[in-house]
Amino acid sequence: MGRWEPNARGRLEQAALELYVERGYDETTVAEIAKRAGLTERTFFRHYADKREVLFGGAGVLHDLFVDAVAAAPADAAPIDAIAAALDAAAGMFQDRREFARRRQGVITANPELQERELIKLASLSAAIAGALRLRGVAEPGASLAGEAGIAVFKVAFDRWINQPDQSDQAEQRDMAQFVRESLAELKVVTAGV
Amino acid sequence: MGRWEPNARGRLEQAALELYVERGYDETTVAEIAKRAGLTERTFFRHYADKREVLFGGAGVLHDLFVDAVAAAPADAAPIDAIAAALDAAAGMFQDRREFARRRQGVITANPELQERELIKLASLSAAIAGALRLRGVAEPGASLAGEAGIAVFKVAFDRWINQPDQSDQAEQRDMAQFVRESLAELKVVTAGV
DNA sequence: AGGGTGATGACAGGAACTGACATCGCTCCT
DNA sequence: AGGAGCGATGTCAGTTCCTGTCATCACCCT
Helix, strand or coil: CCCCCCCHHHHHHHHHHHHHHHHCCCCCCHHHHHHHCCCCHHHHHHHCCCCCHHHHCCHHHHHHHHHHHHHHCCCCCCHHHHHHHHHHHHHHHHCCCHHHHHHHHHHHHCCHHHHHHHHHHHHHHHHHHHHHHHHCCCCCCHHHHHHHHHHHHHHHHHHHHHHCCCCCCHHHCCCHHHHHHHHHHHHHHHHHCC | CCCCCCCHHHHHHHHHHHHHHHHCCCCCCHHHHHHHCCCCHHHHHHHCCCCCHHHCCCHHHHHHHHHHHHHHCCCCCCHHHHHHHHHHHHHHHHCCCHHHHHHHHHHHHCCHHHHHHHHHHHHHHHHHHHHHHHHCCCCCCHHHHHHHHHHHHHHHHHHHHHHCCCCCCHHHCCCHHHHHHHHHHHHHHHHHCC
16 A cells, blocks of 8 residues: 555545544544554645544535525525525435434534534635625625524534434434424524514 | 732733734744743643633623623513623623724634634533523523524624724714614514515 | 742643655656 | 656654643742
């Protein structure tokens, strides 16, 4: 296994997740991740800016998914409906990845540094949604607030989807789209006032 | 200036902000901060967990302010109204600190690591609001969503208050409470749907 | 005066990250 | 075929963040 094995990034991401799960984020060294991936520490830092970033390689596709879905919504759709469409698309993307998402989220939840990184990724998503809404003619501060609201729903729905009790009957597992709809409805209730 | 000069934390916070403003966060070393405060690097880390935390010494009082205000709202007030009261209290706290807030926020905006830290502080505030709402009998996921919504309004209002154009006539400067009300109203509009 | 206590200093060291330069494998051009 | 070019990787040295450990100092209490 010399140089030039293909898919260095994929190997690094898998090695990192494995080690973070096995022994914890703090107790894992970048040199160890690189070694398990058959690379050196220096090469790790050529692929990822830091030790945290290796867990967030998929952030870009989620970003595009949100932006595209908001842009693709009917021109006369209200901001909240464009966001609802984007959230549905996001839920679909996670459809068959619950176990992976669970393992990964467990690592993140166990470490504040990783939570910080996740939060800035979500903030970036929020800003992207706001930008896409502005392109649809939504003015500030409405666009930013709608973006924040959308991410709030995403966070809550994702958390509930990940942490729902396991059902012995696989068919009874609720999928993320259900939690998204439930959370969005609840947000409307709670912001409406009396 | 031997040991035992009083208010070590205050000196560290002031020295850090000054240096972060003067030469940037990345270009400032913890040893330099400690030296300006008349202390050593090791002592810096006894007062603050890391180089970022020194900018967030005031987070605790904001936390208490939010929790207390939510708890103090009339028992029959809707969640969104309890949050509105908390936001008003927060706006009052910043009343005479706009210039300080501006300088500090400029440093944070210029650096992703600091933005991450700020985001996790705000997430902690959101969770605290949700907890206070649950004590008022608000069920999940409504409590969490209301907490997130409250922080979203706070973020947007704070940003607009900080970045509003300077008026030659001091009296024309809008205060944060106005931005809070405006943002909260806009959130209601944008989440209401058609 | 002397002991206790809490804050600080001094020192060593690990790990994260960066810059500079060498090396390797592939591709393209002639 | 052979070499030039190029991008990915390896090697090494160095800085900074952060931590553990132990000594030292100022104050307080008796």
